[in-house]
Amino acid sequence: MRTRITSPLAETAAGSIAGEVLRACVHCGMCNATCPTYHLTGDELDGPRGRIYLIKQALEGEPVGRMTQTHLDRCLSCRACETTCPSGVQYHRLLDVGRDVVAEQTPRPWRERALRAAIRWLCIQPWRLGALIAAGRPVRALLPSALQGKLPKPNPIGPSPAGGHERRMTMLRGCVQSATAPHFNAATRRVFGHAGVDLGETPEVGCCGALSVHLDAREEGQALARRNIDAWIRQLDGGAEAIVVNASGCAAFIRDYPDLLADDPDYAARARRVVDRLRDPVEVLIQTPPRATRAPAKARIAVHQSCTLRNGPGLGEAPARLLASLGYDPQPVADPCPSLDRGGGRRGRLKHSHRSQAPPGASSNQPSSPPTSPMGIPAGGSAALPPSRATRAASSSRDGFSITRAR
Numbered sequence: 001m002r003t004r005i006t007s008p009l010a011e012t013a014a015g016s017i018a019g020e021v022l023r024a025c026v027h028c029g030m031c032n033a034t035c036p037t038y039h040l041t042g043d044e045l046d047g048p049r050g051r052i053y054l055i056k057q058a059l060e061g062e063p064v065g066r067m068t069q070t071h072l073d074r075c076l077s078c079r080a081c082e083t084t085c086p087s088g089v090q091y092h093r094l095l096d097v098g099r100d101v102v103a104e105q106t107p108r109p110w111r112e113r114a115l116r117a118a119i120r121w122l123c124i125q126p127w128r129l130g131a132l133i134a135a136g137r138p139v140r141a142l143l144p145s146a147l148q149g150k151l152p153k154p155n156p157i158g159p160s161p162a163g164g165h166e167r168r169m170t171m172l173r174g175c176v177q178s179a180t181a182p183h184f185n186a187a188t189r190r191v192f193g194h195a196g197v198d199l200g201e202t203p204e205v206g207c208c209g210a211l212s213v214h215l216d217a218r219e220e221g222q223a224l225a226r227r228n229i230d231a232w233i234r235q236l237d238g239g240a241e242a243i244v245v246n247a248s249g250c251a252a253f254i255r256d257y258p259d260l261l262a263d264d265p266d267y268a269a270r271a272r273r274v275v276d277r278l279r280d281p282v283e284v285l286i287q288t289p290p291r292a293t294r295a296p297a298k299a300r301i302a303v304h305q306s307c308t309l310r311n312g313p314g315l316g317e318a319p320a321r322l323l324a325s326l327g328y329d330p331q332p333v334a335d336p337c338p339s340l341d342r343g344g345g346r347r348g349r350l351k352h353s354h355r356s357q358a359p360p361g362a363s364s365n366q367p368s369s370p371p372t373s374p375m376g377i378p379a380g381g382s383a384a385l386p387p388s389r390a391t392r393a394a395s396s397s398r399d400g401f402s403i404t405r406a407r
């Protein structure tokens with residue numbers, strides 16, 4: 001697709017990333033087949049092709065408004081669309097640029113800004129969220145029912161592994177996960193111990209920056225990314241073999257650090273070094289399986305493929321493969337996308353049982369353990385397109401596609 005990105009954006013690294021992605025798109029629309037939000041609303045503007053066109057208009061200087069912002073907000077950043085694009089369009093890289101440009105031109109209402117600022121303040125420092133959770137537990141019964149369900153139950157962290165192994169890696173402590181589910185990282189440390197790897201945390205490293213960037217605070221996110229990169233480089237220089245990230249959504253964001261810092265060549269190079277050593281736990285454990293000390297007591301385990309593990313690094317099947325190699329019976333689950341059921345994207349009112357996206361063979365079997373993955377949607381596939389209720393691919397253009405309503 002031809003594009004003329006306006007100055008001054010055209011002269012920046014973000015402008016060049018956006019131009020590269022836009023030129024690769026041929027507007028065929030095949031990506032819509034795997035887009036959950038397009039499936040949900042049937043609206044072209046809630047699909048990747050429509051969003052690409054909206055972003056193109058914004059980058060070319062067309063006026064944009066709340067309507068454009070809403071359609072971009074509804075995107076889950078799940079990258080399912082990239083798995084069916086025949087041209088290899090890296091949609092998520094364009095989306096990040098587009099969201100920033102639209103946010104600059106379209107100030108949000110004060111309530112939305114206040115809510116976003118409050119979420120950032122609360123979440124990027126885990127002790128704040130942890131303190132709020134601790135304060136809420138004793139009065140759980142007095143809270144509104146919607147909040148009661150969200151309050152995580154305390155989970156024992158369990159013993160720490162003995163350590164003393166030759167191999168050493170460092171793990172992202174993170175922000176929300178470390179406050180709501182600290183037992184995840186603790187369990188990972190024990191499993192790595194059984195695989196002969198010491199897995200520590202780097203105290204200076206906290207939130208990956210995704211929350212800030214996705215809530216209109218790009219500079220704050222860049223600062224967090226620089227802090228993390230500096231700390232991780234020190235770890236790598238000190239002999240750490242890899243940087244392990246348990247939350248696949250955070251890992252997906254860290255993989256894009258080079259784009260986030262593209263205007264800063266020194267940090268972009270350091271970011272590439274970090275990305276080169278970034279590992280999901282399953283990548284390490286498949287190569288070095290932990291030594292089992294007893295046979296699995298509960299053989300059947302439900303496995304939920306998170307979109308961020310499947311669509312970016314292509315590791316969707318890896319957790320099930322690893323569990324099978326350890327003697328378990330992994331069962332794919334056909335649960336709806338948790339993100340969609342929590343309201344959809346960053347500001348949507350999408351609520352949907354997303355079973356049409358389940359992988360072949362997915363079942364609602366009763367497993368003996370709960371799903372393994374905390375986020376994401378089941379694998380996309382060849383789910384039939386719904387009737388397009390509000391397709392806005394109305395007028396013709398030299399691209400064979402254009403959108404008549406963009407504001």
Ligand code: SF4
Pocket residue numbers: 024025026027028029030031032048049052084085086087088089091
């Ligand atoms: S992103 Fe890919 S699949 Fe979607 S319209 Fe563009 S070229 Fe086609």
Ligand code: SF4
Pocket residue numbers: 034035036037038046047048051074075076077078079080081082091
């Ligand atoms: S990232 Fe996900 S929600 Fe967004 S356009 Fe692509 S498939 Fe749709």
